Amino acid sequence: MNSIFPTTADNNYRGNHIAPWVLLAFVVLFFVRSLIHVFKTDGGANSIASIITFSGSPDPDQVIYLLFALWGGQQLVTAFIMAIVLWRYRSLVPLMFLVIVIEQLTRIGTGMLKPLSADFYAHTPPGVTANVPILIIAAVMLVLSLRPSAKSPKN
Numbered sequence: 001m002n003s004i005f006p007t008t009a010d011n012n013y014r015g016n017h018i019a020p021w022v023l024l025a026f027v028v029l030f031f032v033r034s035l036i037h038v039f040k041t042d043g044g045a046n047s048i049a050s051i052i053t054f055s056g057s058p059d060p061d062q063v064i065y066l067l068f069a070l071w072g073g074q075q076l077v078t079a080f081i082m083a084i085v086l087w088r089y090r091s092l093v094p095l096m097f098l099v100i101v102i103e104q105l106t107r108i109g110t111g112m113l114k115p116l117s118a119d120f121y122a123h124t125p126p127g128v129t130a131n132v133p134i135l136i137i138a139a140v141m142l143v144l145s146l147r148p149s150a151k152s153p154k155n
Helices: 018-039 061-088 090-113 126-146
Strands: none
Touching (some): 018 126, 090 126
16 A cells, blocks of 8 residues: 555656656657647537537537536546656555556446447547557556566665
8 A cells, every 4th residue: 555655756766667658659649639628729628539419509518518528628637647756756666557557447437338329429439449459458567567566775
């Protein structure tokens, strides 16, 4: 438990040396994904997630675009925190992988609780196909980040 919730957050990372590099890749992916949601006119809802457009007055698509942009803002905050961890608080790398695992489980679970049928999509969204691989990679990196590296000092 001390490896996930250290008493002192510092730059003394003791896990496998691959895990911080994978976390960096996730930071880049999450920054790009979040910026698309925030700045793309449709929030990526139609152009990337392939959600169909709806008709009505007022335009119901505007609500969807707002929610995608708000979601992107949350993702941006998460990516920013992960970047800070890599820069200054590497002892929290395992915690960041736990956060990613929980987020992916939440995405998958929410998709199962409130599924959209294929009628709502032009094609399968990339998020649907990426959730399980990201979950698996994050879970493996969580385990690796908890295992002391041969180079880490023993305290």
